[in-house]
Amino acid sequence: MTNQEPPPEESIWAAGCVVARWNDDHEARYLIVHRPRYDDWSLPKGKLDRGETFLEAARREVEEETGFTVKGPRPIGSVGYLTQAGNPKVVRWWLATVKKGSFTPNSEVDRVKWVSYRKAIKRLSYRNDREVIDRANDMFHDRSAGMIYLVRHASAGRRSDADADDWTRPLDKQGRRQTRALRDLLMAHPITRIGSSNYTRCVETVKPLAKRLGIPLEMETALVEDAHPHRIVTLIHDLQEESAVLCSHGDVIGDFVGHLFAEGVPMDGPQEWAKGSVWELRTVSGRVVSGRYVAPPL
Numbered sequence: 001m002t003n004q005e006p007p008p009e010e011s012i013w014a015a016g017c018v019v020a021r022w023n024d025d026h027e028a029r030y031l032i033v034h035r036p037r038y039d040d041w042s043l044p045k046g047k048l049d050r051g052e053t054f055l056e057a058a059r060r061e062v063e064e065e066t067g068f069t070v071k072g073p074r075p076i077g078s079v080g081y082l083t084q085a086g087n088p089k090v091v092r093w094w095l096a097t098v099k100k101g102s103f104t105p106n107s108e109v110d111r112v113k114w115v116s117y118r119k120a121i122k123r124l125s126y127r128n129d130r131e132v133i134d135r136a137n138d139m140f141h142d143r144s145a146g147m148i149y150l151v152r153h154a155s156a157g158r159r160s161d162a163d164a165d166d167w168t169r170p171l172d173k174q175g176r177r178q179t180r181a182l183r184d185l186l187m188a189h190p191i192t193r194i195g196s197s198n199y200t201r202c203v204e205t206v207k208p209l210a211k212r213l214g215i216p217l218e219m220e221t222a223l224v225e226d227a228h229p230h231r232i233v234t235l236i237h238d239l240q241e242e243s244a245v246l247c248s249h250g251d252v253i254g255d256f257v258g259h260l261f262a263e264g265v266p267m268d269g270p271q272e273w274a275k276g277s278v279w280e281l282r283t284v285s286g287r288v289v290s291g292r293y294v295a296p297p298l
Helices: 054-066 117-123 127-141 173-186 200-213 229-238 250-263
Strands: 012-022 028-035 040-042 045-047 068-082 088-101 111-115 146-152 193-196 217-219 243-248 278-284 287-294
Touching: 012 054, 012 068, 012 127, 028 054, 028 117, 028 127, 045 054, 054 068, 054 088, 068 127, 068 200, 088 127, 088 200, 111 117, 117 127, 146 173, 146 250, 173 200, 173 278, 193 200, 200 217, 200 243, 229 243, 229 250, 250 278, 250 287
Parallel strands: 012 088, 146 243, 193 217, 193 243
Antiparallel strands: 012 028, 012 045, 028 040, 028 111, 068 088, 146 278, 278 287
16 A cells, blocks of 8 residues: 555554455355454455565465455455454455455364355454445446545534644644544545645544544644635545545535535435534545435444
């Protein structure tokens, strides 16, 4: 994944692949694995060896667990979660196809299946894997498919007309709670980029997510208050093929979401953008094709 930093030292680092192929009827099939140790169905992944890159680890884990080597990997994104022991873990995922190989049962995996997207969603044991394969399915069917998580900054008290430095206004107590909840919500989805207005309240809203996933926080002028509406349209167009979190202000998000409603884009939710809320926007060729509103977590 371009320009990504390592996750924090306390995190467990891991990597994996969604391995896909077309069957004879040109229907997508995905490789899932059964681990007898846990009696679960998952996607092939594992922890990094010393000195190994994420992509090297992803390739190695697929081959060790399934016997297949892969080709053409494309980044799906990074997912974070806590292990059963309460330790933070970050997994970076790629979408790839089979180059060669065949499966032989081994100490880690005793069975594999090639299944449809719908069957994978039903069979996979963990939510994180289901989110990853949902994104991978979009990517496999249309290379230009993207995902935007448009976040309005968390609660930051009230604006003062007399305050010339409003851009430095920090989050309040409720906003800090919302930020932790947003981090936990968004890190369950595969993310490749994180962008923000340079206003303090926006930076503070997504910085914990960026730190947990080891993804650099990029300042985007298209997301600042009073930015021209065309600028966010251009930014989202430039982020096609990415799965990006973008944090902005009520005026910017309101103008953009209102435009989508006016254009008749299918939007699941009210025409709202409360502080701490998220609009999940699916894109094709850089244009939003559907949206879903997620209300503020607190």
